[in-house]
Amino acid sequence: MATRFSLRGPAWLTDRAAFGAAYRAAIRAPLDSLATTIKGQAVSAYSGTRFAAGFTYRTAVSPYTELRLFQRDPLFPYVEYPTRPHLIVPRAGGWLRWVAGGSAHFARTVHHPGTKGRNVIDPILAAAAPRFAAIVTAAVQEAATRG
Numbered sequence: 001m002a003t004r005f006s007l008r009g010p011a012w013l014t015d016r017a018a019f020g021a022a023y024r025a026a027i028r029a030p031l032d033s034l035a036t037t038i039k040g041q042a043v044s045a046y047s048g049t050r051f052a053a054g055f056t057y058r059t060a061v062s063p064y065t066e067l068r069l070f071q072r073d074p075l076f077p078y079v080e081y082p083t084r085p086h087l088i089v090p091r092a093g094g095w096l097r098w099v100a101g102g103s104a105h106f107a108r109t110v111h112h113p114g115t116k117g118r119n120v121i122d123p124i125l126a127a128a129a130p131r132f133a134a135i136v137t138a139a140v141q142e143a144a145t146r147g
Helices: 016-045 074-079 123-147
Strands: 055-060 065-072 086-088 095-101 103-107 110-112
Touching: 016 055, 016 065, 016 123, 055 086
Parallel strands: none
Antiparallel strands: 055 065, 086 110, 095 103
8 A cells, every 4th residue: 555645835826816916916015115215216316407306117017027217318328327438510510509608619529528427326226126136025925825
């Protein structure tokens, strides 16, 4: 006579829809809290600039859990990230014009020295990554124990 031993997995393994619903319920509030914190840090880093008011975020849980921070101003990448030295030329083939020291200046081309870039958003997201991983792990555990 043979003796059999068997183990059964939790119920959520057979009912993926119920697990997904439990996961979404468990992760929504902590993920929104983290997103609000990240957005606040970005706004604080750019306070006093035209970019401070333009930060938004979006969270998604399906098919992947993600948190995205957006800044829609087209000039933002040139302030946040470094640029190489480059040549500025007029669009219509005419002259470049700017005012400095109360007088107008004209040139056909200008050599821009490049910018250093602020580089503040990447460290904010890197610092938030462990908390994001902990939130996802906790939500999976909570959804698994509900089943």
